[in-house]
Amino acid sequence: MTTSDARGVRNNNPGNIRWRDKWMGLVPEQQRTDTAFCQFVSPEYGIRAMMIILHHYQIKHGLNTIADIIQRWAPPEENDTQAYINSVVKVTGITAHKPINVTDSSTMSKLVQAIIVHENGYQPYDASVLQRAEKLAHE
Template identity: 45%
Template sequence: MSRGLENRNPGNIRQSRVRYKGEVHPSRDPEFKQFESPAWGYRAIFVLLDTYRRRHGLRSLREMISRWAPPSENRTEAYIRAVADDTGIDPDEPIDTRDRKMMVPVAASISRVENGIAADRRQVERGWELFAE
C-alpha cells in the first residue's frame, strides 16, 4: 500500500501548521498528514485547491498543480498532463473549485498520480460531501 493511502491522505499533503477537519494529530508520519478516513483526506484536497484559488489567485490546473507538486520535488509537467488527460480539462482553463462535476475527477486524478492506483470514487464523493457541508 502506498504511503498516501496508508495515511488516508490520498493527495500526500505535507505536514504544516494548517489543521484540517478529520486530521489525526499528532501524525505518526513525520512528513505527511494523516486523516481519520480517506474521505477526510479527499476533503483536504478540495479545501487546499479551493484555498489556492481564493487566497493565492491560482485559477488553472497548471497553476494549482505547479504549487501542489513543485518541480523541486516532482515531474510537474508530467503531473499536469496526467491530470489534464484524466479529466479532459485543458491545463490552462480556469477551473471552479466549487464545481463538483469538475473537482471530483481532479481529486481522483491527483490521488491516482500520487498513489499509482485508481481512486475509490465513493471515498472521493464522500470527501466532496464533507467539503460542501
C-alpha cells in the same frame, strides 16, 4: 488497505498533504507513524483537505487552470511538475491552460481523482467516498 498500498492510501491522505495545518480528522498524535505527511482517520478527511486546499488556490490565489494549480500543488523543487500536469490533463480530459472552476462539483471531482492517481498510481475510492468528502468540505 494493506501495507503494500501507496503511502497516501495508507495514510488516508491520497493527496500526500504535508504536516503544516491542523486539519479536521487527523489521527491522534500518539498514533502518527509518518513524520512527513498527514495521517487522517479516513480517506474522506484526506480528500476533504485536498478539496479545501484546491478551493483556496482558486479563491485566494487566483489559480484557475490545471497548470497553475499543479505548479503550486507540486512545485518543481520537489517534483517533475510538467509530468504531473500532463498526468492530470490526461486523467481529467481538461487542457492544461483552460480556465476551470473548482467550485463546480464535477470539475473538483475530476481534479481530485487525477491528483490521487498521480500521487498513488491509482484511484481506489468510489463515488460515495468523494461525495462524503465534499459534504465534509462544506461543513
